[in-house]
Amino acid sequence: MPLHRRTVLSLLLAFSAGGVRVAPAQEGTQAPSARIRMLVPELPVLGERDPQGHPTGLVVDQARAILDRAGIPATIELVPAVRLYAELARAELTPAGAPADASSTKTYGMIALPIRAPYQAIVPLALTMSARLIAVARRGVPLATLEDLRQVGPVAVSASGTQALTPVIQRYGLAVQTVPSVVNGLRMLARGRVNAILGIAAAIDVVAREDGLADQLGDRLEITTMDAWLACAPTARTARETAALREAAEALYREGRLDAIAHQHFRKADSGS
Numbered sequence: 405m406p407l408h409r410r411t412v413l414s415l416l417l418a419f420s421a422g423g424v425r426v427a428p429a430q431e432g433t434q435a436p437s438a439r440i441r442m443l444v445p446e447l448p449v450l451g452e453r454d455p456q457g458h459p460t461g462l463v464v465d466q467a468r469a470i471l472d473r474a475g476i477p478a479t480i481e482l483v484p485a486v487r488l489y490a491e492l493a494r495a496e497l498t499p500a501g502a503p504a505d506a507s508s509t510k511t512y513g514m515i516a517l518p519i520r521a522p523y524q525a526i527v528p529l530a531l532t533m534s535a536r537l538i539a540v541a542r543r544g545v546p547l548a549t550l551e552d553l554r555q556v557g558p559v560a561v562s563a564s565g566t567q568a569l570t571p572v573i574q575r576y577g578l579a580v581q582t583v584p585s586v587v588n589g590l591r592m593l594a595r596g597r598v599n600a601i602l603g604i605a606a607a608i609d610v611v612a613r614e615d616g617l618a619d620q621l622g623d624r625l626e627i628t629t630m631d632a633w634l635a636c637a638p639t640a641r642t643a644r645e646t647a648a649l650r651e652a653a654e655a656l657y658r659e660g661r662l663d664a665i666a667h668q669h670f671r672k673a674d675s676g677s
Contacts, residue, residue, distance in 0.1 A: 439479070440645060442467050443491060443513030446482035448586075448610045449669055453482070462669035463514050463632075466532055466662050470634065473652035476645055478512075488513050492637045493523040510640040512649060514632050520570070525638040529646065530653035533632040533666050536605040537572070539625045545599045547623035550576055556599040560589030569602060572627065578602075586611045594620040604630070606669070 444451045444463050451461040459480050471478050483491070492513050512529075519526050541547035545556055553559065558581035561569055573580050581598055583589040586608060589601045594617050601608060605624075612618045634653045640646050656662045 439509040440476055441509060441511045442471065442478045442480045443483050443488045443511065444480055445485060445488065445514060447607055448614070449606045451482055462666055465665045467514070469656055469661060469665065470649060470653045473656055474648040476648060489515065489523040489526065492526045492635060508639070510643050510645055511637040512640065513635055515635045517631070517633060527636050527638060527641050529634045529636055529650040531631055531657055532634050532653055532662050534629050535666065537603070537627045537630045538605045538608065539600050539602045539627060540608055540621050541600045541623045542593050542596065543620055543622035545622055547600060547625050553600060553625060554578060558598055560592055560598045560601040562586050562589060562603065587615055590615060590617045
């Protein structure tokens with residue numbers, strides 16, 4: 405049976421670092437003097453680079469939509485998941501009740517909840533996306549129920565995905581083999597070293613197709629719907645930009661525009677285009 409919807413999107417999975425300037429959003433909104441950073445996961449479908457090295461993908465488009473609605477220019481950076489959490493959490497807290505320094509760098513990012521130690525200072529701001537978490541078995545291995553998933557042996561999970569999937573793993577007593585990335589997990593699946601992989605449906609499908617492993621995938625079990633959030637560093641909690649970004653993200657999600665971006669990218673991944 406499906407899990408509760410408290411499990412959240414491990415956008416947050418295997419990435420690499422970098423950064424690109426985003427053009428200022430709509431004119432008419434006064435631009436802040438602070439440097440604004442938006443950290444985005446680098447992962448097939450969610451965030452990757454085009455042939456010119458520019459960021460593209462589902463989460464990149466969502467981040468741009470939020471920044472544009474808020475009228476805030478920013479730098480979008482593609483970073484490893486561990487670095488994403490660390491950079492959001494590492495800044496020292498401002499004194500209680502003190503406003504954020506208007507000229508300081510302010511850091512935002514897309515994260516998975518719940519936030520675990522040592523990253524609990526991160527401040528969630530607004531829901532941005534829901535996606536499907538699935539388990540996929542090696543061809544010929546039966547996988548119809550959660551009990552089947554327990555019985556298949558170690559399930560491959562990417563190293564950075566483990567942060568968000570820990571509640572699922574613990575709640576259902578799954579034996580897990582941590583792998584460096586989704587593609588590593590799929591290659592192990594194809595070679596019979598694991599019998600199943602756990603992760604985001606669209607990411608698994610696109611990586612399998614690009615690596616020529618789609619024909620090795622068998623039964624799939626839908627586990628839950630997962631949620632991704634816009635978040636900020638603790639130093640940005642009271643910043644003027646934070647209020648604007650939260651309001652923009654909430655409005656875009658309420659209007660269905662962030663979901664429309666997600667559906668467009670997931671359909672593209674599913675069609676192989």
